[in-house]
Amino acid sequence: MGVKHYAKVFWTYFKLHMKTAMEYRANFFSQTGFMFLNDILWIWIWYFLFSTFTTVNGYTFSDALILFGVYAMAFGITSLLFGNRTSLSELIMEGKLDFYVSLPLDELFHSLIAKSSYDGLADILFGWVILAVFLPEGIIIGTIVAFIGAIVFLSFMVLIESTAFWMEHPKSTTKSLRYIVTGFGAWPLDIYPLSIRTIFYIIPIAFIGAVPSHLVHSFTWTEFSLLVVIAMLSLLFAVTIWRIGVRRYESGNMMTTRI
Amino acid sequence: MSFKTDLDVAVASAKLSVTYRFSMMISIITGPLFIIVNYIIWKGLYAAAGVTTIRGYTFEQMLLYIIISGTSLYLTWDDMDERLREDVRKGSLITYLLRPISYLRYSFFYKIGHRFIAFFIEFLPVMALLGFLFGWSFILRPTLLLFFAAIAIAFAISFLLRTIIGMLAFYIVRPRGIMEVYKVFAGFLAGNFLSLALYPQAFQRIFFLLPFQFMNFVPAQMFIGSYQLGGIALSPADILLYGLLQVFILLGITLLLWRHAVRKFCGVGV
Numbered sequence: 001m002g003v004k005h006y007a008k009v010f011w012t013y014f015k016l017h018m019k020t021a022m023e024y025r026a027n028f029f030s031q032t033g034f035m036f037l038n039d040i041l042w043i044w045i046w047y048f049l050f051s052t053f054t055t056v057n058g059y060t061f062s063d064a065l066i067l068f069g070v071y072a073m074a075f076g077i078t079s080l081l082f083g084n085r086t087s088l089s090e091l092i093m094e095g096k097l098d099f100y101v102s103l104p105l106d107e108l109f110h111s112l113i114a115k116s117s118y119d120g121l122a123d124i125l126f127g128w129v130i131l132a133v134f135l136p137e138g139i140i141i142g143t144i145v146a147f148i149g150a151i152v153f154l155s156f157m158v159l160i161e162s163t164a165f166w167m168e169h170p171k172s173t174t175k176s177l178r179y180i181v182t183g184f185g186a187w188p189l190d191i192y193p194l195s196i197r198t199i200f201y202i203i204p205i206a207f208i209g210a211v212p213s214h215l216v217h218s219f220t221w222t223e224f225s226l227l228v229v230i231a232m233l234s235l236l237f238a239v240t241i242w243r244i245g246v247r248r249y250e251s252g253n254m255m256t257t258r259i
Numbered sequence: 260m261s262f263k264t265d266l267d268v269a270v271a272s273a274k275l276s277v278t279y280r281f282s283m284m285i286s287i288i289t290g291p292l293f294i295i296v297n298y299i300i301w302k303g304l305y306a307a308a309g310v311t312t313i314r315g316y317t318f319e320q321m322l323l324y325i326i327i328s329g330t331s332l333y334l335t336w337d338d339m340d341e342r343l344r345e346d347v348r349k350g351s352l353i354t355y356l357l358r359p360i361s362y363l364r365y366s367f368f369y370k371i372g373h374r375f376i377a378f379f380i381e382f383l384p385v386m387a388l389l390g391f392l393f394g395w396s397f398i399l400r401p402t403l404l405l406f407f408a409a410i411a412i413a414f415a416i417s418f419l420l421r422t423i424i425g426m427l428a429f430y431i432v433r434p435r436g437i438m439e440v441y442k443v444f445a446g447f448l449a450g451n452f453l454s455l456a457l458y459p460q461a462f463q464r465i466f467f468l469l470p471f472q473f474m475n476f477v478p479a480q481m482f483i484g485s486y487q488l489g490g491i492a493l494s495p496a497d498i499l500l501y502g503l504l505q506v507f508i509l510l511g512i513t514l515l516l517w518r519h520a521v522r523k524f525c526g527v528g529v
Contacts (some may be wrong), residue, residue: 176289
């Protein structure tokens with residue numbers, strides 16, 4: 001099965017998710033609406049911090065918001081399109097991966113797209129609003145780099161969730177590791193000393209929000225190419241670890257009804 | 260339902276929590292990571308901005324607030340809304356309603372057992388790391404008792420608020436969205452992201468009236484040893500008494516809502 005087939009499956013699932021969301025409209029609109037408000041709360045928090053010191057190593061309030069906007073978009077894209085990105089360990093633990101491994105479709109791809117978190121739409125919208133207000137000319141490039149940042153973020157999530165192949169009950173571990181990625185990812189890189197910054201380029205947390213937002217400010221093909229390469233390598237690494245891990249997967253012979 | 264039954268529920272819950280020993284050991288290592296994350300972020304922020312205080316908070320005070328506020332969550336964490344939602348959705352609530360036990364009381368003691376284990380595997384490692392980094396006098400301070408008293412109030416308030424939110428499942432087919440949103444706003448109103456004392460006075464006065472402050476802000480402030488919000492400075496005894504009052508108000512609201520909500524439950528064909 002080729003890319004075309006996968007794209008078709010992806011699109012079918014996406015349409016199904018949207019139809020399901022529209023069935024419970026009140027839930028859909030309240031969830032996305034309030035998530036948007038939550039993002040706005042963060043503007044407020046940033047405002048309080050920046051009202052004290054105006055700039056951080058040259059980073060202004062608007063720079064920090066653009067970073068947060070691009071980061072929120074990357075986060076939202078993975079929530080919306082790969083809703084199971086934080087539930088893979090649960091699927092592994094409870095033997096629910098049986099359904100996916102028994103079908104002629106890549107189990108990682110299939111399990112990731114089988115769920116959608118609609119509140120991701122609010123994060124994407126928030127990112128667009130931030131860019132429209134603070135850097136309107138950066139909307140297109142911001143959306144493109146946020147998509148690439150989303151690949152890096154998704155790779156981190158797959159890696160973290162894969163720990164469930166080696167651990168019996170990884171919930172608190174995956175939660176802590178997720179905290180590291182989301183905790184560091186949303187802050188400007190310039191606040192860290194050089195040693196920490198270097199680590200974030202190697203790990204590569206910097207490529208989720210910091211590098212994409214830098215590209216929105218001052219685009220260069222070299223930095224863009226680096227972002228693409230890092231995103232591809234991260235994904236490749238995460239998929240490889242998943243493939244090694246999935247060999248250890250043991251079916252629970254669980255019989256369930258998927259409604 | 261006797262106290263012995265309550266105790267049995269708590270013990271069973273504690274036993275369930277320690278089933279996966281290896282994972283438990285790993286979480287002892289990964290749990291305190293949030294201290295390192297916050298240390299790096301805030302240290303970097305203060306240094307890069309070239310400031311010694313942010314709205315009156317020094318780096319040490321800010322770090323202490325964030326760490327203690329985050330650590331208190333280990334002891335008060337609750338998923339009552341999720342469990343209630345699932346029990347209503349799947350109909351498994353009927354198994355509790357048919358037994359001579361109170362679902363709410365059962366869930367409360369279940370939480371006690373669960374969090375008792377968290378005290379050892381999540382709370383203590385973080386405190387030990389803090390003691391190791393900043394000295395034991397930093398942890399073993401006279402305000403520790405006040406902190407635990409505030410935690411007891413936070414424990415009850417987070418349970419009651421989650422129960423109220425969970426009861427939405429009796430009325431709405433898909434309440435998950437609202438529940439997720441509640442978590443975010445509760446975190447903000449509780450002072451999970453930033454100390455409530457950093458916001459403008461007008462907002463602080465609103466925060467003061469709400470019960471959310473008792474989940475993060477009050478335990479952290481009790482540990483630090485002072486309390487002031489919205490221009491109101493209260494002694495530790497007064498704020499703890501105010502917290503108890505909030506618990507009783509919430510308990511009344513919860514029981515009232517429960518009586519109404521449980522009548523909506525349909526467990527046909529379970």
